[in-house]
Amino acid sequence: MKKVREIFGRLSTRQKLEAVVALSATLFLLIAVPVYAWFSYSDKIETMTKVKEPEKLNLCAGDGDSIENFELSNIDLEDIQKSGKPKCYVFGVVTGNSKTFYDIQLAHTTNIPFTYTLYRAEETNSSDTDAVVYESLDGKKTKYYERTGSKLELNDLNADEEQYGRTLAETDDKYYSLAYDDGDKPEIYAVPMYSQVKGLETLDSSHDFYILEIGWDSESATKGLTDWNSAKNKKETDIIYITASRTTN
Amino acid sequence: MKKQINLLPEKNFKSAFNKLSFIKLSLMLSFILFFAVFGSVAWLSANRENTAGGMSIAVSGPNYEISVLTDGSDGSYYNDYHSLVKDTDSVVWQMKSNGNNMGNYDSADGIYPGCNGYISFFVTPKINEVNLDFSFEIIGYNAETENSSTKMVQLDSSADSDVINYLNGHILLFENFEDSTYSGLIKTGEDLKRVLADKTYTGKNTPTRVDIYWVWPENLSDLTSEKTVDVHNDDTDTDTQVVRSEFCDDDGFFKYIEDNPQYFMKDVVKSDDVTVSVINANYPYYGGRYDFADNVIGSRVRFLLVKMTVSQS
Numbered sequence: 001m002k003k004v005r006e007i008f009g010r011l012s013t014r015q016k017l018e019a020v021v022a023l024s025a026t027l028f029l030l031i032a033v034p035v036y037a038w039f040s041y042s043d044k045i046e047t048m049t050k051v052k053e054p055e056k057l058n059l060c061a062g063d064g065d066s067i068e069n070f071e072l073s074n075i076d077l078e079d080i081q082k083s084g085k086p087k088c089y090v091f092g093v094v095t096g097n098s099k100t101f102y103d104i105q106l107a108h109t110t111n112i113p114f115t116y117t118l119y120r121a122e123e124t125n126s127s128d129t130d131a132v133v134y135e136s137l138d139g140k141k142t143k144y145y146e147r148t149g150s151k152l153e154l155n156d157l158n159a160d161e162e163q164y165g166r167t168l169a170e171t172d173d174k175y176y177s178l179a180y181d182d183g184d185k186p187e188i189y190a191v192p193m194y195s196q197v198k199g200l201e202t203l204d205s206s207h208d209f210y211i212l213e214i215g216w217d218s219e220s221a222t223k224g225l226t227d228w229n230s231a232k233n234k235k236e237t238d239i240i241y242i243t244a245s246r247t248t249n
Numbered sequence: 250m251k252k253q254i255n256l257l258p259e260k261n262f263k264s265a266f267n268k269l270s271f272i273k274l275s276l277m278l279s280f281i282l283f284f285a286v287f288g289s290v291a292w293l294s295a296n297r298e299n300t301a302g303g304m305s306i307a308v309s310g311p312n313y314e315i316s317v318l319t320d321g322s323d324g325s326y327y328n329d330y331h332s333l334v335k336d337t338d339s340v341v342w343q344m345k346s347n348g349n350n351m352g353n354y355d356s357a358d359g360i361y362p363g364c365n366g367y368i369s370f371f372v373t374p375k376i377n378e379v380n381l382d383f384s385f386e387i388i389g390y391n392a393e394t395e396n397s398s399t400k401m402v403q404l405d406s407s408a409d410s411d412v413i414n415y416l417n418g419h420i421l422l423f424e425n426f427e428d429s430t431y432s433g434l435i436k437t438g439e440d441l442k443r444v445l446a447d448k449t450y451t452g453k454n455t456p457t458r459v460d461i462y463w464v465w466p467e468n469l470s471d472l473t474s475e476k477t478v479d480v481h482n483d484d485t486d487t488d489t490q491v492v493r494s495e496f497c498d499d500d501g502f503f504k505y506i507e508d509n510p511q512y513f514m515k516d517v518v519k520s521d522d523v524t525v526s527v528i529n530a531n532y533p534y535y536g537g538r539y540d541f542a543d544n545v546i547g548s549r550v551r552f553l554l555v556k557m558t559v560s561q562s
C-alpha cells in the first residue's frame with residue numbers, strides 16, 4: 001500500500017486525474033456488468049405446444065356408407081332429354097367432430113354436354129314423390145333423400161363459353177398450365193373443368209348430404225356442332241372427380 | 250559492439266508508465282473483470298437446478314426470482330421444434346401434469362378447440378414486497394422440412410394477420426379459475442402482447458405459486474352465454490343486477506369481445522358494431538364465424554410458442 005502511495009505521489013497532476021478516472025470507470029464496470037448480466041441473462045420463460053390438425057374430410061355415399069357405394073351409372077341421356085328430368089345421386093361429406101367450412105369441387109371432363117347441379121339434402125321417407133333414392137351396391141339398403149334449400153352455386157373456374165356451342169374448359173389459362181406440360185396436346189373435351197361451391201358450413205358433423213343432379217344441356221344442340229351436342233346414348237364417357245376440402249381463407 | 254541499456258529502476262518505471270497509460274491498464278482490468286463476471290453467470294445458467302428446493306431458478310431480477318419445477322419436462326416438442334426457435338437467453342418452461350399444461354399437452358396431436366389447462370411458476374421476492382409485470386406472447390409457427398432439414402417459419406405479421414388475430418381470441422389466458430368460471434382475463438394490448446401488470450408479491454424469500462389458466466373454448470356460445478348476477482354497491486348499500494358471461498366473471502368481458510370481434514370471428518370487424526346480444530340473437534351466423542376462425546387456426550398454424558417475459562413494475 002505504501003509503495004502504491006509512493007508511486008501515486010510521483011505522478012503528475014494529469015496522470016493522477018487519469019488514474020482516478022480509470023479507477024472510477026473500473027469500479028463502475030465492476031458493479032454495472034453483473035447487474036446488467038442478470039437482467040440480460042434471463043427475463044423470459046418459454047415453451048412450445050402443437051396445434052392439432054383439423055380432422056380429414058371424408059366423402060361418403062348415402063346413409064354414410066363407404067364411397068364405393070356412390071356409383072354414377074345408368075345415365076340414359078335420351079331419357080333425360082325426353083323426360084326433362086335429371087339423373088340424381090346422393091353423397092355426403094363427413095367433417096369429423098368439429099364444425100368447419102369447406103369447398104366442394106367437381107372436376108369433370110366435357111365430352112358430353114352434361115349439366116351439374118348440387119343441392120344440400122336430408123333423409124326423407126319413401127312417400128316423398130320428389131325423393132332421390134339411394135340404394136347400396138349390394139341392394140340390401142334403400143334410403144330416400146330430399147333437396148333442402150335452393151341449388152348451390154357451382155362456380156366454373158375455367159369456363160370457355162365460345163367452344164362449339166358448348167362450355168368447355170380453357171386451354172390457355174393457369175389451370176391448364178398446372179395440369180399440362182408445354183408439349184401436351186390433350187383433346188379439348190378432356191381438359192377438366194373445375195366447378196366449385198365454396199364456404200359450405202358443417203350442418204351435421206357426422207354427414208352433410210348432397211344431391212348431385214346430372215342433366216343435359218338442351219340448348220347446346222341448337223348451337224355449334226348440333227349432332228355432337230344432341231342427346232344420344234352413343235356418347236362416350238366423362239370423368240367426374242368430387243372433392244371436398246377445408247376453406248382456409 | 251553491443252549497446253547496453255542500463256536504466257535506473259525509477260526511469261524504468263516512468264518509461265513503462267508512459268508507454269502504457271492508466272487508461273490502458275484499466276481497460277485490461279475491465280476486460281478481465283468482464284470475462285470473470287460472465288464466466289460466473291454462465292456457470293449459474295448452466296447450473297440453475299437447485300435440487301434442495303425442488304425448483305430451478307429461471308428468471309431473476311435484483312428483487313425477485315421466478316422459478317419453475319425441475320421435475321417436469323421441457324415439453325413434447327422441445328427437441329424437434331422448440332429448440333429451433335428458442336431465445337438463447339430464455340429458460341425452457343419445465344412443467345408437470347401432461348394433461349393440463351401447454352408444452353406437454355397429453356394429446357400427441359396437440360391442442361384443439363375445447364382444451365384447457367394451466368401453466369405454473371413460483372415468485373420469490375428478495376425483499377418484503379415486489380411488484381411485477383408479466384408479458385405473455387403466443388407466437389404461431391409452421392415447420393418446413395427440406396432435404397431432411399427442418400426449419401420453423403413464423404406467421405407473417407401481414408399475410409397471416411387474420412390468424413394472429415384469431416389466436417388472441419381463441420386461446421385465452423386467465424389469472425383465476427374457480428367453480429367452472431374464469432376471471433382475470435389477460436387482455437391483448439395493441440402490441441399484441443398480453444400483459445398482467447403490477448402484481449404484488451410479499452414475503453421475503455417466500456415462494457408464491459402462480460397458475461395461469463389457458464383455454465381454447467370450443468364454441469362462441471361458451472363465451473357469450475349470459476347470466477344475471479347481483480353486484481353490491483358499497484356506497485348505497487344496494488344490489489344491482491347486471492348481465493355477465495357464464496364463462497368469465499370479469500365485468501368487462503363482453504365489452505372485450507365487442508371491442509375486438511376480429512379476435513373471435515372470421516370476417517367480423519369492429520366497425521360492424523356487433524354486440525353480444527346481436528351474436529346470441531343470430532348465433533347460427535356468428536357461431537359459424539367463430540368455428541371458421543378455429544378452422545383457419547387449425548389449418549394454418551402447427552406450433553405455438555408461449556413466452557413469458559418478467560419485469561419489475
